[in-house]
Amino acid sequence: LFFAGQALAGDNDWLSPVYKEIFQNELPIPPTKEKKYSYYNSTTNRYIDYYEIEIKSFEQQVYKGLKPAQLVGYDGISPGPTFRMEKDREAIVRFVNHGEKDISVHLHGSYSRAPFDGWAEDVTSKNQYKDYYYPNRQAARTLWYHDHAIHHTAENAYYGMAGFYILHDPDEDKLDLPAGEYDLPLALAAKQYNSDGTLFSPADETVSLYGDIIHVNGQPWPYKKVEPRKYRLRFLDSSISRAFKLTFEDSKAKKLPFNVIASDAGLLTKPVQSDNLEISMAERWEVVIDFSQYKGQNVTLKNSRDVQADEDYNSTDKVMQFVVGNTVSSDQGNGNLPGSLRNVPFPPTKSGVDRKFKFERQGGEWKVNGVTFADVNNRILAKPPRGAIEIWELENGGGGWSHPVHIHLIDFQIISRTGGRPVLNYEKEALKDVVLLGTSETVRVIARYAPWDGVYMFHCHNLIHEDHDMMAAFNVTSLADFGYPETTKFIDP
């Protein structure tokens, strides 16, 4: 027998015990993180909210009758608690490490200035803490915080260190999109378990760990009771190696159309209708879906990417189920979607390519332009002057792997994709911070390298590739280096 997943995983023991409770357990919603206190920052004339997160171990009973899985998460849960923040309200978050391994925290989607960006070597060891400062000056968007420790990111994220960080702003609030209980964060994650019920470790993997148990918000194959109305769903793929192609299907396998409304960097220019959604590691895509036609029925969220076919095993073609009730208790956000959502701040257009980066496996190592992150003298591959608009070409060097490439600090616009898929319709209306390079694809992205100077990472977000050093850095150089007067002024991206 040959299974797609077997080839993907690269070894023979990729199968978890069969999970028998598909769509029988309720979707968990991570609790909202409460601040400890606020204080006035007289330098910025703003209030700062102060939070504390404790990294600690916990157990999760995934399989009835087998051993629990041992996990380590933010505040001892996974996903971690959800931060719900308002634009222009700064935050300091103290991460206290009561786990065993070194950690580093990256707020993915924030233009956090170094040294608050989760630089992989800036680790916080056991029984230490670090305070991270988050400016929260970007427009409303779905961010996530996750571990970024050098050579342990895959393990740390997989064992639980990932959570949502949702930024709101008044412009988005005015649109009256589905909110409150009608706004659901959904973190997808694929994991693998040992025959005794414990979690299979990614520590020895060098290529990928796809995982055959599909979790949403930490629960394998959950269900969620919904009302027959519109919902906003915030998808995040927090898997370490698995990408998805999602569809919503009714009991007759008919696909429900939905509107894609937001990406990694917040709202699109306008809602884009689709009946499928491609999402790879670290990407966020948000949709509005209307369950009003499905009173008393079930709608299944399915996956058609890299599916394992044999019924004796866990089927990765299913994700979760929506159990649609008969009554609507509120009409908040249930009207027609606005025709346009916002003026997305796309960078000004220009021609040419400023830099080229090739992501490929060479001599058994994962590299960017022939360099690994371990090559400390050569890993700074670009020095954009602060504020510069640059076009970067990201090329998949081949070999059969896809690479979701993430550039820290900036939001980019995808201007072309060749060698496979085109730029997707919803990608065209979006700013992004991760883009998937399919197995033979080349993508060009344009961005303004702002607002801060400093050294930041860019890397493949297949966390096994990242941990094996498919990661490099760029140094946003201060204007003084280029003959301009030095200034600490914020350059709005």
Ligand code: C2O
């Ligand atoms: Cu989501 Cu450098 O990471």
Ligand code: CU
């Ligand atoms: Cu990769």
